[in-house]
Amino acid sequence: MSDITSYTSAQRMRHGTAAVLSMALCVAVLIASEFMPVSLLTPIASDLGVTEGQAGQAISMSGIFAVLTSLFVAGLTRRIDRKVVLGAFSVLLIVSGMTVTFAHSYAGLMTGRAMLGVAIGGFWSMSTAIVMRLMPEENVPWGLAMLNAGNAIAATVAAPLGAFLGDMIGWRGAFFVVVPLAVLALVWQWTSMPSLPPRGRAQRTNVFALLLRLQVALGMASILLLFMGQFALFTYLRPYLEGVTGFSVTGLSLAFLCLGLAGVAGSWSISRLLGSYLYPVVMAIPLIMALITLLLIAFNGLKGPVAILLIVWGFFATAAPVGWGTWLSRVMKDDAEEGGGLQVAIIQLAITLGASLGGLLFDGAGWWSTFTFAAVLLLASSLVACAAWIHWRKKS
Helix, strand or coil: CCEHHHCCHHHHHHHHHHHHHHHHHHHHHHHHHHHHHHHCHHHHHHHHCCCHHHHHHHHHHHHHHHHHHHHHHHHHCCCCCHHHHHHHHHHHHHHHHHHHHCCCCHHHHHHHHHHHHHHHHHHHHHHHHHHHHHCCHHHHHHHHHHHHHHHHHHHHHHHHHHHHHHHHHHHHHHHHCHHHHHHHHHHHHHHHCCECCCCCCCCCCCHHHHHHCHHHHHHHHHHHHHHHHHHHHHCCHHHHHHHHHCCCHHHHHHHHHHHHHHHHHHHHHHHCCHHHHHHHHHHHHHHHHHHHHHHHHHCCCCHHHHHHHHHHHHHHHCCHHHHHHHHHHHHCHHHHHHHHHHHHHHHHHHHHHHHHHHHHHHHHHCHHHHHHHHHHHHHHHHHHHHHHHHHHHHHC
């Protein structure tokens, strides 16, 4: 397929839509692969002769390699067609799935998970920049929403699907199921995506230098606080719902399903507002999430109100990355690949910090302290986003 720079706007929209949808499928497979071990730790540990804690490090391993890859991938691949780079990450996803499926040792499992981390970090860090090149500027938020919809669906179904498949065909079979889906994503991506030759400019070797720009520093700080707050709460949502609110296992599964479906709807709906109301949206989302968190504390024993609050949480929380991806596409037009890598690294760091600090509070002072901590972080994210908006308006 020819270079996309030769396309008209209508051609870019037509070809870009197919390419973005193929990327969304790949994102769904990547995220499903990342979180599938959550529900399969016991059989993995038993089969490989390790503890469940050691098996759980499979998730940490992919996260570590995702961060490292996101920081360096733009510079290391600066002379390679982006279509080829994405294709290579898709191939690595397939190899990772096969490696984990046939792993007969703990080292084999961790090797497969490390390869998955490279694929996740590389794919995600370049996704915003590639959507910017595939789609007309006014349709970039829509393209990012499609990627995030794939993320939301996969994050929702990965754990329950893994548990179901693990019971039916074993944990190895559960991991193997993602392989043909990854092959389909690769074929669709390769046939639908136009050539994306590297831009003819020098790329930064140090992505952290972007933080010297005040607008970038404020935006990334807001992102850090947002994801810390989100995952300080979300990581411990199940023990809250089971132990505090009294949800049954069936009710819990239904609640998470509704949360995920609300996220898909939120990503699509909010993407339509970003063209005209970018900064108000990225300010409002964490503010609404903070309010929901405080209401979850207030209504902790009432299943109906809590269920409604979770649906609203899913609607806004899942759409947050679409807003900040759109922000990146406007603020760092000429550094979108490096900025995307920095953003992915910060999000991964925020998830780790939020879950870790939230866990310490959960064990030390109770669930309410974790939720209060999350609300404070989310409120701070909204305030920093407001500062970024003020700076942007002064600069403009």
